[in-house]
Amino acid sequence: MDENQHLRSRASHRSVLTQAALVCVVMFGFGFAIVPLYRVFCDLTGINGRMAVVASEEVEAPDLSRTVTIQFVANRNQDLPWAFKPDTDSLKVHPGAIETVTYYAQNLRESPMIGRAVPSVAPGEAAKYLRKIECFCFTEQKFEGGETRHMPVRFYVDPKLPADIDTLTLSYTFFDAAPQADLVAGRPAGS
Missing domain, CATH: 2.60.370.10 (Ctag/Cox11)
Structure with a gap:
């Protein structure tokens, strides 16, 4: 593998890792936000009593x-x-x-x-x-x-x-x- 392919491969891996980290951060934030969002949704709709x-x-x-x-x-x-x-x-x-x-x-x-x-x-x-x-x-x-x-x-x-x-x-x-x-x-x- 030549140097250019190696650099492209590393950049591709870095991009995938960055996207995976971003997805983890978004999922973690969603986990904290789901309870208040659920309460607002249920208050507005009367769902779940x-x-x-x-x-x-x-x-x-x-x-x-x-x-x-x-x-x-x-x-x-x-x-x-x-x-x-x-x-x-x-x-x-x-x-x-x-x-x-x-x-x-x-x-x-x-x-x-x-x-x-x-x-x-x-x-x-x-x-x-x-x-x-x-x-x-x-x-x-x-x-x-x-x-x-x-x-x-x-x-x-x-x-x-x-x-x-x-x-x-x-x-x-x-x-x-x-x-x-x-x-x-x-x-x-x-x-």
């Missing part, structure tokens, strides 16, 4: 002619050593009326832990009508060892909820957020 948190919004007058039952459910990831449950199993509400319920959580370990709750609403088509004003979900909840807490959820059901839907289920699942917090902070998971 996601519901948007309402910062401040004019709430219509309550529809006193109608009652909707809201069921509250709590789950936890099997690896999360916490107690987690709603303080009330269900509530009858008038669409448009602002309500507050609380969920009880306790870290059963002696050491601090970080948890994160992910909500969902069933039926899925009703998710866009259940509006959260205040919620503990999607923010890290740091609990000291043995700490207990009652965490509020303020919400209302939009009066535009279709008339054929009279029961909604608001479910939260708590996960151990420490591995994710470690990755975001640049520490090895579990450190």
Whole structure:
């Protein structure tokens, strides 16, 4: 192989390596961006039972002619050593009326832990009508060892909820957020 072929071969290899490195960087960035993009997509479409948190919004007058039952459910990831449950199993509400319920959580370990709750609403088509004003979900909840807490959820059901839907289920699942917090902070998971 002459010198020119050797130089072209090296340039070709360098180009392939550069492209492969660029693909890795883009894939890594996409991995970090997918969660917020998914949340925005689900908030806009109401897919997967996601519901948007309402910062401040004019709430219509309550529809006193109608009652909707809201069921509250709590789950936890099997690896999360916490107690987690709603303080009330269900509530009858008038669409448009602002309500507050609380969920009880306790870290059963002696050491601090970080948890994160992910909500969902069933039926899925009703998710866009259940509006959260205040919620503990999607923010890290740091609990000291043995700490207990009652965490509020303020919400209302939009009066535009279709008339054929009279029961909604608001479910939260708590996960151990420490591995994710470690990755975001640049520490090895579990450190």
